[in-house]
Amino acid sequence: MSTVLELAAVSKTFRMHLQGGIRLPVVSGVAFDVKAGECAVLAGPSGAGKSSILKMIFGTYRCDSGSIVVRHGGDAVDVATAEPRQILELRRNALGYVSQFLRAVPRVAAIDVVAEPLVIAGVVRTEARQKAAELLSRLNIPERLWPLPPATFSGGEQQRVNIARGFVSGLPLLLLDEPTASLDAGNRAVVVDLVSEKKRSGTAVVAIVHDEDVRRAIADIVVEVARFTPMAVEGS
Amino acid sequence: MMQRDADRPLLVAEGLSKWYGKQLGCRDVSFALYPGEVIAVVGESGSGKSTLLQLLSSQLESSSGRVLYRMRDGVTRDLAALGEAERRFLLRTDWGYVHQDPTCGLRMTVSAGANVGERLMALGWRHYGQLRSTAGDWLGRVEIDEARIDDTPSTYSGGMRQRLQIARNLVTQPRLVFMDEPTGGLDVSVQARLLDLLRGLVAELSLAAVIVTHDLAVARLLSHRTMVMKNGVVVESGLTDQVLEDPREAYTQLLVSSVLPP
Numbered sequence: 263m264s265t266v267l268e269l270a271a272v273s274k275t276f277r278m279h280l281q282g283g284i285r286l287p288v289v290s291g292v293a294f295d296v297k298a299g300e301c302a303v304l305a306g307p308s309g310a311g312k313s314s315i316l317k318m319i320f321g322t323y324r325c326d327s328g329s330i331v332v333r334h335g336g337d338a339v340d341v342a343t344a345e346p347r348q349i350l351e352l353r354r355n356a357l358g359y360v361s362q363f364l365r366a367v368p369r370v371a372a373i374d375v376v377a378e379p380l381v382i383a384g385v386v387r388t389e390a391r392q393k394a395a396e397l398l399s400r401l402n403i404p405e406r407l408w409p410l411p412p413a414t415f416s417g418g419e420q421q422r423v424n425i426a427r428g429f430v431s432g433l434p435l436l437l438l439d440e441p442t443a444s445l446d447a448g449n450r451a452v453v454v455d456l457v458s459e460k461k462r463s464g465t466a467v468v469a470i471v472h473d474e475d476v477r478r479a480i481a482d483i484v485v486e487v488a489r490f491t492p493m494a495v496e497g498s
Numbered sequence: 499m500m501q502r503d504a505d506r507p508l509l510v511a512e513g514l515s516k517w518y519g520k521q522l523g524c525r526d527v528s529f530a531l532y533p534g535e536v537i538a539v540v541g542e543s544g545s546g547k548s549t550l551l552q553l554l555s556s557q558l559e560s561s562s563g564r565v566l567y568r569m570r571d572g573v574t575r576d577l578a579a580l581g582e583a584e585r586r587f588l589l590r591t592d593w594g595y596v597h598q599d600p601t602c603g604l605r606m607t608v609s610a611g612a613n614v615g616e617r618l619m620a621l622g623w624r625h626y627g628q629l630r631s632t633a634g635d636w637l638g639r640v641e642i643d644e645a646r647i648d649d650t651p652s653t654y655s656g657g658m659r660q661r662l663q664i665a666r667n668l669v670t671q672p673r674l675v676f677m678d679e680p681t682g683g684l685d686v687s688v689q690a691r692l693l694d695l696l697r698g699l700v701a702e703l704s705l706a707a708v709i710v711t712h713d714l715a716v717a718r719l720l721s722h723r724t725m726v727m728k729n730g731v732v733v734e735s736g737l738t739d740q741v742l743e744d745p746r747e748a749y750t751q752l753l754v755s756s757v758l759p760p
Contacts, residue, residue, distance in 0.1 A: 276744075277746070278751070279747070279748030279751050279752075280748070280751055280752060280755060317743070317744075321737060321739075321740060322737070322739045322740055322743050322744065323740070323743065323744045324736070324740060324744050324746070346722070346723050346736055346737045346740075347532060347535065347722075349737060350722055350737070367694065367697070367719070368690050368691075368694055369690075369691070369694045370694070382701070
């Protein structure tokens with residue numbers, strides 16, 4: 263299978279100007295590849311830089327050095343050096359991200375929150391809504407909630423709306439930040455199924471999951487992030 | 499080979515500077531805005547962001563640098579070289595300008611319907627029935643009850659006035675809209691509704707926009723890219739989520755950390 267994502271020599275340091283300019287090295291020398299249909303799970307203690315790596319791949323965090331190459335449809339884009347509009351295009355066509363929390367927009371119905379990535383990519387709204395509805399029912403969001411804005415939903419419901427939004431489009435690379443954190447066993451199993459289906463259809467996945475069972479069920483590669491942490495943690 | 503429309507910039511600023519005597523307005527601002535792209539210019543009052551907006555929309559003459567705009571015929575022109583008639587045509591049809599204070603962008607003594615219809619009449623529309631139905635349609639799109647079409651904006655609330663100003667600007671299907679603190683003088687709940695409405699319209703009409711705001715939430719909700727200005731200079735720019743979540747410059751870090759979490 264072809265390589266969809268290639269990280270090489272990626273490093274990141276935060277510089278906190280308001281704290282006297284102290285430098286916080288997050289990761290250095292990050293290198294791994296993910297092929298189409300593969301799932302790489304980032305593992306390591308909290309603070310090791312797992313979420314930072316995901317955010318660098320998505321372009322939300324800037325990368326100080328190294329390269330993050332995403333390949334899709336014959337194109338290769340290095341997120342580390344790409345122009346903002348190249349990254350925006352990548353996000354429309356190739357790169358999906360399920361964050362830990364849903365950033366709820368006031369007044370937009372749950373079904374439209376889920377359908378939005380498809381609409382942005384040019385799918386007709388009725389068709390996008392139909393796909394959104396399928397995912398919401400698979401994730402056990404009761405139909406009476408679909409027309410409501412998710413701001414008032416419970417944490418678990420919001421997270422499932424967020425997952426549905428992330429899985430609705432057929433993007434070739436999907437980044438998952440703790441997708442199962444606030445879910446019960448039944449819904450965790452649904453997410454495992456969804457990830458497996460994505461993999462079968464050729465999507466490359468990079469995920470952060472703490473749940474052992476979920477990790478075992480979805481991971482093809484485990485990337486130990488601690489080895490990229492600049493100051494090695496004693497005894498770990 | 500034909501280039502796709504979306505691959506060619508709509509508006510380009512090259513080394514724009516403005517001095518008011520010895521006082522700096524803004525210095526050496528350069529960027530390109532593409533069709534359908536929304537850029538936010540954030541900074542405190544006095545940072546030069548409003549000066550920049552006026553330079554871009556050719557309401558103010560620059561001291562140096564230039565602004566290029568790709569006209570509807572596909573030809574990119576230097577705005578300073580346009581004739582008065584061409585410039586007026588841009589302002590009336592291809593551009594929108596949403597003022598912070600809606601009374602600056604509306605005619606307060608004529609009806610809401612006439613406020614929306616006026617820009618269409620400037621395009622040569624004459625049929626009363628069409629003007630009225632299009633105006634009514636746009637009032638609906640900005641969530642103003644059509645029954646208020648014959649009332650003057652002086653009888654409207656602040657939020658309604660701002661929505662009317664937006665309808666007046668968008669009715670000619672502009673390709674580019676300049677917005678100066680569009681949620682500025684409004685209550686928080688009214689702001690949320692307006693932002694949400696703007697977000698929908700911008701996406702639906704694939705508008706390009708330059709939005710000047712001191713409110714980072716406005717930038718986050720509406721813009722793809724953000725430029726941070728301080729003392730007349732752009733100190734940082736990038737994808738909006740990048741600038742807000744991984745701010746690099748001391749000033750941007752200060753701005754971001756000064757916002758109370760929602």
